[in-house]
Amino acid sequence: MIKRVVDFFGDEEYARQRRRLFYLVLILIVVADFVVSRQHAEYLWDRLPGWSAVYGFGSCVLLIFVSKFLGHRGGLMRREDYYD
Amino acid sequence: MTDFIHPALLFILGALPIPFLRGSIRKTYLLLIPALAVLVVLTMQPGSYGAARFIGQEILIAKVDKLSIVFATVFTIMALIGMVYALHLTRAGQHVAAFVYVGSALGVVFAGDYLTLYLFWEGMAFASAYLVFAQRGGPAIRAGFRYLMVHIAGGVALLGGVILHGLATGSLLFGPIEGVMGVGAYLILAGFLLNAAVPPLNAWLTDAYPEATVTGAVFMSAFTTKAAVYVLARAFPGTELLVWLGTVMALYGVIYAVLENDCRRLLAYHIVSQVGYMVAGVGIGTEMAVNGATGHAFAHILYKALLFMGAGAVISVTGRRKLTELGGLYKTMPLTVALYMIGAFAISAFPFFSGFVTKSMVVAAAGQDHRALVVLALTMASSGTFLHTGLKLPYYMFFGTDRKLEAREPPRNMLVAMGMAAVLCVAIGMFPQPLYALLPYPVDFEPYTGLHVTESLGVLMFTALGFVLFLRALDPENTISLDTDWFYRKGARYFMWLAEKPLARYEKAVSNVSETAALPFLHGAARAGLRIDLTGVDAVVNGVARSILRGGGALRRLQTGVVTHYALAMIVGVIAAVVVFAVAWR
Numbered sequence: 001m002i003k004r005v006v007d008f009f010g011d012e013e014y015a016r017q018r019r020r021l022f023y024l025v026l027i028l029i030v031v032a033d034f035v036v037s038r039q040h041a042e043y044l045w046d047r048l049p050g051w052s053a054v055y056g057f058g059s060c061v062l063l064i065f066v067s068k069f070l071g072h073r074g075g076l077m078r079r080e081d082y083y084d
Numbered sequence: 085m086t087d088f089i090h091p092a093l094l095f096i097l098g099a100l101p102i103p104f105l106r107g108s109i110r111k112t113y114l115l116l117i118p119a120l121a122v123l124v125v126l127t128m129q130p131g132s133y134g135a136a137r138f139i140g141q142e143i144l145i146a147k148v149d150k151l152s153i154v155f156a157t158v159f160t161i162m163a164l165i166g167m168v169y170a171l172h173l174t175r176a177g178q179h180v181a182a183f184v185y186v187g188s189a190l191g192v193v194f195a196g197d198y199l200t201l202y203l204f205w206e207g208m209a210f211a212s213a214y215l216v217f218a219q220r221g222g223p224a225i226r227a228g229f230r231y232l233m234v235h236i237a238g239g240v241a242l243l244g245g246v247i248l249h250g251l252a253t254g255s256l257l258f259g260p261i262e263g264v265m266g267v268g269a270y271l272i273l274a275g276f277l278l279n280a281a282v283p284p285l286n287a288w289l290t291d292a293y294p295e296a297t298v299t300g301a302v303f304m305s306a307f308t309t310k311a312a313v314y315v316l317a318r319a320f321p322g323t324e325l326l327v328w329l330g331t332v333m334a335l336y337g338v339i340y341a342v343l344e345n346d347c348r349r350l351l352a353y354h355i356v357s358q359v360g361y362m363v364a365g366v367g368i369g370t371e372m373a374v375n376g377a378t379g380h381a382f383a384h385i386l387y388k389a390l391l392f393m394g395a396g397a398v399i400s401v402t403g404r405r406k407l408t409e410l411g412g413l414y415k416t417m418p419l420t421v422a423l424y425m426i427g428a429f430a431i432s433a434f435p436f437f438s439g440f441v442t443k444s445m446v447v448a449a450a451g452q453d454h455r456a457l458v459v460l461a462l463t464m465a466s467s468g469t470f471l472h473t474g475l476k477l478p479y480y481m482f483f484g485t486d487r488k489l490e491a492r493e494p495p496r497n498m499l500v501a502m503g504m505a506a507v508l509c510v511a512i513g514m515f516p517q518p519l520y521a522l523l524p525y526p527v528d529f530e531p532y533t534g535l536h537v538t539e540s541l542g543v544l545m546f547t548a549l550g551f552v553l554f555l556r557a558l559d560p561e562n563t564i565s566l567d568t569d570w571f572y573r574k575g576a577r578y579f580m581w582l583a584e585k586p587l588a589r590y591e592k593a594v595s596n597v598s599e600t601a602a603l604p605f606l607h608g609a610a611r612a613g614l615r616i617d618l619t620g621v622d623a624v625v626n627g628v629a630r631s632i633l634r635g636g637g638a639l640r641r642l643q644t645g646v647v648t649h650y651a652l653a654m655i656v657g658v659i660a661a662v663v664v665f666a667v668a669w670r
Contacts, residue, residue: 003418010414010483026549029541036534042451043459046535052542055460059467059543060550064557067342077343077563083573 029053088133090146090194091121091160092204095187102183103176111171114179118164121190125156132196141256144196150524151378155193155314157522158382159186161508162306162389169393169501170299178218182303185211189307193314198246198256198272201315205242205279208308209235215300216292227295230569234288238278245271261319273320279312280363282329283336286356287569290340293355294348294405298396301348305392306385309355313362313381322369330364331461333357338468340567345406345560347395347481351388354431354473357465358384364462365446368453371525376445378523383438383512387430390505391473394424397494397502398481404489407477407560412486419493421482423502428478430509432470432544438512440540441519441531448529466540467547474544475551476558 008014034049041047045055071077098117105113130153134145163186170178188211191204209232216228248268250256261269274285281289289309293301320326337357344350358380365377397420398413399405414421426437433439443466450458493499512519520527551558 002422006414006418006421022548022552026545029538029545032534033538033542036538038535040533041535043456046539050542052539053546055463056467056543056546057550059464060471060547061554063338063464063468063471064342064550064554067339068557070339071343071563071565076340076566077561078566080562080564082564082566 026053087129088131088146088148089124090134090191091124091156092187092191092194094121094124095163095183095190096207099180099183099187102179110176110179114167114171115164117183118160118167118186121160122157122164125153125160128153128156135196138199141199141250142197143199144257145200146194147196147258148194150522151314151317152193154378154382154522154524155310156190158385159189159193159307159310162186162303162385165386165389165501165504166299166303166306168504169302169396169498171497172495173299175218178215178297178300181211181214181218182300185215185303185307189311192311195258198250198258201258202239202243202246205275206236206239208311209239212300212304212308215304216296218300219295219297224295227292230572231288231292234278234285234572238275238285241271241278242275245269245273245275258315258318260321273323276312276315276319277329279308280316280359281309281312281333281356282359282363283333283356284568286333286336287567289355290349290352290567291569293352294346298400302389302392302396305351305355305388309359310362310381310385313359313366313377316363316366317374317377321366321374323367326363326367327455327458328367330360330362330367331458332360333363334360334462334465335468336360338465338472340565341468341472341476342558343561343563343565345408345562345564347398347405347407347410347477348392350407350472350477351391351395354391354469355384355388357469358388358431360465361443361446361462364458365449368446368449368455368458370449370453372452372527372529373446373449375520375523375525375527375529376442376447376449379442379519380439380446382519382522383430383442383509386505386508386512387427387438390427390502390509391424391431393498393502393505394420394427395477395481397498398491400498401491401494402489406562407480408562410481410487410489411484412482413489413491414482416491417482417493419499420502421478423499423506424478424482425474426506426509428470428474430513432474433466433540434513434544435532435537435540436510436513438509440513441516442512444531444536444540445529463543467543470544470547471551475548476560479551479555480560 009018030050030053033052038047038049045051094117101113102110128148130148130150132144132147134143136143136145163182166182166186167179170182173179185208188204188207192201192208195201195204213228213232213235216224216231245268246256248266249261249272250268252266252268261272265273278285278288293304296304316326334357337353337355337360341350341353341357344353362377362380362384365373365380367373395405398410398417401417402410402413404410430437430439433443447459447462450462516531520529
């Protein structure tokens with residue numbers, strides 16, 4: 001059972017199914033975000049349905065590119081023998 | 085003391101017989117002691133134990149309250165899991181070190197005064213350093229020495245702070261530091277922050293943990309930083325500085341994790357990130373925030389150990405640790421993949437996993453305290469956490485390019501240990517009440533609201549979308565990243581260069597000058613002095629001596645031995661004295 005689940009995420013033959021499932025989940029989350037109660041929302045962004053999706057995606061992209069920028073242009077990434 | 089068994093003693097004294105036991109007796113013993121310790125902690129009564137006086141100071145070996153019990157509970161559970169994971173090791177050294185390490189961490193957790201705390205604090209540093217040295221090989225030994233040096237430096241700062249603080253307040257009892265913080269309090273804080281791996285004092289962690297043994301790193305990931313979180317929560321709750329340090333380190337860790345190629349170093353950067361939540365929670369200092377920090381430490385120890393165990397399983401099976409050399413292991417290691425992913429979901433705070441109920445308590449506490457920026461930053465760090473430990477690491481380690489590595493599932497004891505941690509990760513996520521009951525303050529927090537669930541899933545799954553779209557940008561690169569250890573790794577080298585090149589040259593120049601100019605001058609001066617001595621001083625001295633000798637001879641000749649001569653001389657003397665007296669008197 002565990003092996004089948006792991007294989008589903010690894011094997012190439014399930015690639016299409018995986019992608020469909022993934023997009024379905026994304027859509028469901030956004031839809032759900034529109035229907036949940038926002039009575040106790042604290043901040044302005046909490047009251048915007050779909051905000052978390054935008055913020056999650058934005059954070060991810062920002063983190064990748066800021067880090068890689070710091071790594072390549074900022075000189076943080078060095079050859080492995082740098083300290084030798 | 086009879087009604088209280090110190091669990092630190094169980095481990096530290098319990099370590100002594102390990103080298104003399106063999107086979108299944110040793111294995112049983114290795115599990116028995118942690119199991120006993122779990123029982124001891126669970127049945128512990130709050131109170132103060134082992135009060136005494138030492139060098140005129142009050143000493144309190146063990147102070148038991150809710151805060152210490154919750155940390156001791158997870159420490160002993162973790163010791164049990166870690167021992168199961170390390171059960172296959174045949175050499176006794178690592179077991180002994182692990183026992184002393186766990187015992188010292190428990191000693192810190194119960195310490196009622198700073199001297200006891202300091203003693204166990206150093207015990208942790210030395211015992212854990214052994215777990216790095218035990219890996220052997222040049223890189224590990226060098227990293228072990230750096231680890232030890234940094235921790236000794238931190239220990240010295242702590243000791244200095246303790247002495248100054250003790251002098252200022254008149255007591256060495258360990259408790260909240262109140263009023264204006266003096267130099268002593270700041271030094272204590274610096275010692276604590278070093279062990280909590282707060283940037284810029286973080287690099288020892290990401291330097292040493294990946295070099296430790298597979299089983300040793302599991303212990304290390306659990307104890308040092310969390311013991312530091314405990315002492316921060318004990319002594320510095322509500323310190324504003326900690327809020328910002330914690331928030332910065334939550335992001336610092338995830339930024340470095342993007343660049344990382346070594347699987348355990350990536351996980352180590354996520355310790356920095358996750359401990360950031362706890363440090364920020366302690367800094368906010370409200371009841372809910374301290375609860376959140378404590379609960380998150382509890383959950384973190386279990387899921388981080390699970391992640392380190394997963395990565396360790398891959399390293400011990402394949403012998404490789406770089407993401408650029410791994411891939412395609414899901415076929416041969418499906419159980420490891422599944423167990424690792426439970427840890428990954430827990431650290432990423434997916435609903436029904438432990439991180440969801442603890443991390444969100446810290447974020448909610450920041451929200452209640454009206455710290456919008458902190459909430460946004462910590463949410464961004466959550467996204468980064470899932471990006472790396474939940475997506476990047478497993479993708480490149482288990483899926484991705486198949487490197488055709490020969491692999492199989494790790495030994496059964498390793499899988500069992502991972503299973504134990506995984507069960508706890510899920511159990512805490514689904515039924516948080518028992519954990520909430522352990523926390524230091526009453527808990528009024530409901531993580532499973534519709535909004536919280538959809539928000540969390542939104543952040544996480546759209547992070548996954550970003551990962552899928554920008555996968556190529558995340559490809560690991562065969563590099564290392566500069567961190568603040570640069571200052572002592574390169575800095576020490578520059579210092580040595582300074583000592584060997586310019587300073588040595590200066591010294592040589594100075595000695596050249598002294599040899600070519602100063603020394604001949606001094607020699608000449610000495611010779612001249614000798615000549616003056618021999619010809620001048622000696623001549624004068626000898627002349628005077630000779631004159632006195634001659635005078636003496638003349639005087640001797642004056643001694644005639646005739647009484648009338650002496651009488652005459654006396655009369656002349658008396659007349660002369662009278663004349664002189666008469667003249668002088670006038």
